[in-house]
Amino acid sequence: MSQISLGMPRIASYGSGNLFATESFPHAAHRDLDNAQLRANLGHATGTIREKRLKVVAELPDWEELREAGSVLKQQVMADLPRLLVQLEENVTQRGGTVHWARDAQEANEIVAGLIRAEGATEVVKVKSMATQEIGLNEYLEEQGIAAYETDLAELIVQLGHDKPSHILVPAIHKNRTEIRDIFLAEMAGVDPELTDDPRQLAMAARAHLRRKFLSTKVAISGANFAIADSGTLAVVESEGNGRMCLTLPETLITVMGIEKLLPTFLDLEVFMALLPRSSTGERMNPYTSLWTGVTEGDGPQNFHLVLLDNGRTAALADEMGRSALHCIRCSACMNVCPVYERTGGHAYGSTYPGPIGAILSPLMTGIEAEENNSLPYASSLCGACFDACPVKINIPEILVHLRGKDVDAEHAKRKLPSQMDVGMAAARVAFSSGRNLALVEKGLPLGKLMAGPDQKIKRLPGMAGGWTQSRDIPAPPKQSFRAWWKKEHVPTPDTSQTPDAAAESGEDG
Amino acid sequence: MSAREEILDRIRAALSDQPAVPPVPRNYRQTTGLDAQALVELLVDRLVDYKANVFVEEPDGVSGRIGELLAGAGRFVIPPGLPVGWLAFDAEPARAVVDHPDHPLTVGELDAMDAVLTCSAVAVAETGTIVLDGSADQGRRAISLVPDHHICVVPVKSIVGILPEALQRLDGTRPLTLISGPSATSDIELERVEGVHGPRRLDVIIAV
Numbered sequence: 001m002s003q004i005s006l007g008m009p010r011i012a013s014y015g016s017g018n019l020f021a022t023e024s025f026p027h028a029a030h031r032d033l034d035n036a037q038l039r040a041n042l043g044h045a046t047g048t049i050r051e052k053r054l055k056v057v058a059e060l061p062d063w064e065e066l067r068e069a070g071s072v073l074k075q076q077v078m079a080d081l082p083r084l085l086v087q088l089e090e091n092v093t094q095r096g097g098t099v100h101w102a103r104d105a106q107e108a109n110e111i112v113a114g115l116i117r118a119e120g121a122t123e124v125v126k127v128k129s130m131a132t133q134e135i136g137l138n139e140y141l142e143e144q145g146i147a148a149y150e151t152d153l154a155e156l157i158v159q160l161g162h163d164k165p166s167h168i169l170v171p172a173i174h175k176n177r178t179e180i181r182d183i184f185l186a187e188m189a190g191v192d193p194e195l196t197d198d199p200r201q202l203a204m205a206a207r208a209h210l211r212r213k214f215l216s217t218k219v220a221i222s223g224a225n226f227a228i229a230d231s232g233t234l235a236v237v238e239s240e241g242n243g244r245m246c247l248t249l250p251e252t253l254i255t256v257m258g259i260e261k262l263l264p265t266f267l268d269l270e271v272f273m274a275l276l277p278r279s280s281t282g283e284r285m286n287p288y289t290s291l292w293t294g295v296t297e298g299d300g301p302q303n304f305h306l307v308l309l310d311n312g313r314t315a316a317l318a319d320e321m322g323r324s325a326l327h328c329i330r331c332s333a334c335m336n337v338c339p340v341y342e343r344t345g346g347h348a349y350g351s352t353y354p355g356p357i358g359a360i361l362s363p364l365m366t367g368i369e370a371e372e373n374n375s376l377p378y379a380s381s382l383c384g385a386c387f388d389a390c391p392v393k394i395n396i397p398e399i400l401v402h403l404r405g406k407d408v409d410a411e412h413a414k415r416k417l418p419s420q421m422d423v424g425m426a427a428a429r430v431a432f433s434s435g436r437n438l439a440l441v442e443k444g445l446p447l448g449k450l451m452a453g454p455d456q457k458i459k460r461l462p463g464m465a466g467g468w469t470q471s472r473d474i475p476a477p478p479k480q481s482f483r484a485w486w487k488k489e490h491v492p493t494p495d496t497s498q499t500p501d502a503a504a505e506s507g508e509d510g
Numbered sequence: 511m512s513a514r515e516e517i518l519d520r521i522r523a524a525l526s527d528q529p530a531v532p533p534v535p536r537n538y539r540q541t542t543g544l545d546a547q548a549l550v551e552l553l554v555d556r557l558v559d560y561k562a563n564v565f566v567e568e569p570d571g572v573s574g575r576i577g578e579l580l581a582g583a584g585r586f587v588i589p590p591g592l593p594v595g596w597l598a599f600d601a602e603p604a605r606a607v608v609d610h611p612d613h614p615l616t617v618g619e620l621d622a623m624d625a626v627l628t629c630s631a632v633a634v635a636e637t638g639t640i641v642l643d644g645s646a647d648q649g650r651r652a653i654s655l656v657p658d659h660h661i662c663v664v665p666v667k668s669i670v671g672i673l674p675e676a677l678q679r680l681d682g683t684r685p686l687t688l689i690s691g692p693s694a695t696s697d698i699e700l701e702r703v704e705g706v707h708g709p710r711r712l713d714v715i716i717a718v
């Protein structure tokens with residue numbers, strides 16, 4: 001899908017597929033906030049992983065140096081993308097692979113389905129991949145009469161539960177062990193009816209369920225964590241061994257990869273393989289990483305296809321402020337530390353990419369004008385935890401603010417009458433423009449105190465702001481503002497030349 | 511216009527501002543400076559943490575240890591170039607089955623094996639990572655994947671401190687497998703469970 005964006009000099013090529021929210025973030029979040037089980041599962045899981053991550057990150061004396069190197073390396077990749085992509089293509093082709101290019105989700109899906117048909121296959125095994133999730137490949141293949149079996153345990157849980165992933169690393173993070181047991185009992189053919197909710201037993205049930213598929217399926221589909229331009233090498237990082245199975249045993253391997261996944265040289269893996277496992281699962285290293293280059297005679301698949309996917313990435317790249325969102329290595333650290341994600345879960349974001357990174361990446365790839373995604377940049381308190389956690393130092397809060405600005409501009413272009421938001425923004429501009437104006441606004445504070453009633457909580461705000469109080473109460477404002485308090489407590493002494501008000505005002509200029 | 515040309519054009523247009531990029535600051539460690547003994551100790555510590563079984567053996571103890579680890583096993587697969595001495599324990603009729611490039615075992619045959627015995631290319635002490643690169647003493651990837659029990663020998667000379675040192679020693683165009691402990695999943699409530707699709711038992715013999 002391409003659309004002409006308002007007020008921009010050229011036509012951006014936006015992405016399609018599972019990048020859109022089906023409802024606005026506040027709407028979806030409101031529903032998911034009511035799900036106590038979901039919140040308990042998420043709170044437990046993100047709490048566990050935060051602790052693990054901090055521990056293994058603290059072990060490395062050069063963590064900040066690694067982050068810095070990772071950040072600059074990715075900047076280099078973006079600035080040099082055309083040359084690196086052509087170099088990757090040359091190396092993959094030279095070593096027996098075939099490279100395909102896909103402008104959008106539809107084109108990628110058609111290429112993959114065509115390749116599967118050419119092998120005469122009607123079923124494929126899949127390694128967890130964000131790119132194929134993004135383009136809705138499984139659904140497309142199903143329409144084409146091709147069965148795609150997810151082999152990652154969490155993906156399997158999601159697939160068997162007819163559910164949607166809610167986290168990019170642990171897609172079934174919203175399900176607890178009992179819920180997973182119930183899904184297996186209901187959906188897994190031939191499962192032991194005595195199955196308990198012991199995670200070990202559940203993992204063994206998945207092993208038994210998938211083993212035959214691994215040993216007999218002719219075509220596998222994967223994503224890629226990294227692609228090395230100077231050697232044509234691809235990397236898949238995983239834990240369970242399902243990745244190794246898919247990358248090694250079938251005759252044909254099809255890898256779908258976003259064009260931003262490149263690294264310039266093989267040695268650059270020393271940076272990213274240090275950053276990724278510690279940031280994602282909180283381990284010193286993930287159990288298995290597979291690296292392969294084209295086709296190796298006598299070892300692994302003898303047909304290898306690489307599908308390079310745009311689907312809105314070039315639109316994100318065109319945004320000078322937002323392009324660093326493409327540096328993301330999908331570690332999920334930002335969602336694990338995000339107070340908004342921890343409470344709403346991943347489904348509320350709609351897109352394949354949830355959490356802080358999703359709140360910037362989805363609108364960058366679809367265009368902020370896409371109605372479904374224009375509430376995403378507001379799904380943040382701008383606390384900055386995501387920026388601190390990000391192994392490649394993506395300044396997510398800064399990009400959120402940038403996108404909010406773009407959204408406001410886009411809304412302006414569309415609307416004739418100023419909206420409540422515009423009025424509110426205009427009022428804020430006046431209020432914050434000088435200390436005197438702010439003091440006037442603050443005079444309204446005792447009124448808020450009155451609105452709050454005896455329990456000192458405001459249950460419902462008027463107008464547009466009412467949306468914010470639908471799923472939360474806000475504490476009543478204090479009786480007086482900090483500025484009023486300061487004034488009272490700091491009566492100017494004769495030898496002070498500045499009044500407190502003047503001091504505050506000069507501070508604002510600094 | 512082909513998709514390839516169109517995407518490359520889109521990228522060039524997106525980069526019309528010609529972003530300037532500073533040189534990559536590589537101020538992270540390139541080595542740990544640990545001696546061989548410290549490296550072995552660190553590697554053992556990390557592997558044990560991953561729930562691998564680890565044994566440190568003098569060269570003449572390797573074969574005996576392999577024999578012990580295979581005590582209950584029936585047939586096991588070996589790559590074509592395994593050091594002959596390691597199989598000294600294996601009495602006639604031999605239980606070892608060679609996966610030879612000219613007549614490779616089928617997946618079904620591999621699945622029927624009780625174990626696999628391989629050497630390794632490089633080991634990274636700080637992360638407890640063993641790298642297989644498909645050399646003749648390690649074999650193709652499938653043989654160290656399908657059997658449920660992997661016995662892997664790590665020669666002390668192949669141990670380095672951190673990843674930059676390991677990558678220097680490897681050829682990126684060979685099929686590489688980085689192994690850090692037995693297969694595991696954290697997909698259920700982020701609780702780590704060892705042993706899913708890859709070998710559920712990983713025995714590492716460090717040959718000093």
Ligand code: SF4
Pocket residue numbers: 279327328329330331332333334335357386389390391392393394
């Ligand atoms: S934005 Fe950063 S922290 Fe978030 S998933 Fe991507 S790399 Fe990880």
